[in-house]
Amino acid sequence: MRSELFSAENLEKESHQPGMRLQNSKMLKIELNGEAMARTGSMVAYQGQVQFQALGSGGLGKFLKQKLTGEGVPLMKLSGRGDVFLAENAADVHLIDLEPGDALSINGSNVLAFDSTLNYDIKMVQGAGMMSNAGLFNCVFSGHGRIAVTTKGTPVVLNVDAPTYVDPQAAICWSANLQTGYHRAEQLGIGTLLGRRTGEAFTMTFAGQGFVVVQPSEEPPAGFAAGAQQQSSGSSGLLNQIFD
Known part of the structure; x- marks a missing residue:
């Protein structure tokens, strides 16, 4: 049988290291x-003796935070x-190696897989404005190991050595030690009052x-973020205490 489908680039990649x-x-291949x-x-395919166990969010504490x-x-x-072969709606997959002392803040919907040696928790994004459409919470990974993340399209990695502004729905992950906040990008004026919008009201x-x-894709807000505009500053303070 002959076909370009059976070319070397489509054959399973072999390695001697787990x-x-x-x-x-x-x-992704694990x-x-x-x-x-x-x-x-x-999981899209697997070979060998592999067991799959559902864990929910990874513990009672994370389960409660996820529900909230x-x-x-x-x-x-x-x-x-x-x-084991993994994929997520044909999104691009990227590997990141974390070393001791590293910490990565990432949108949970972009996590595909990670080594069991890594730790993660759900943390409040500091400086998140209650009027923005961005997510107020992220997963923070730390420890030593590898994590696979997904993006819709080929991303750009920005080196933050000057104030950096990003559409909050396009930000996938960032160094957890960075200081975050929100900035009004759209100028208020008569045009705004007349309903003229740039579509860039806030940046992170x-x-x-x-x-x-x-x-290169803007994901709509979901989960808690969709109702963020409904929250008061008092509830924000309470959530800060829960997610510190």
């Missing part, structure tokens, strides 16, 4: 020898020995030393 690697730009964590429903915020990662634990601000990953 762990995560890209099968191609839109598919050569499993132990445990790994993955987004529920992301709409943020988090619906997880399954992969265990055993074999090859980043300051400090680190990076921001920006995708």
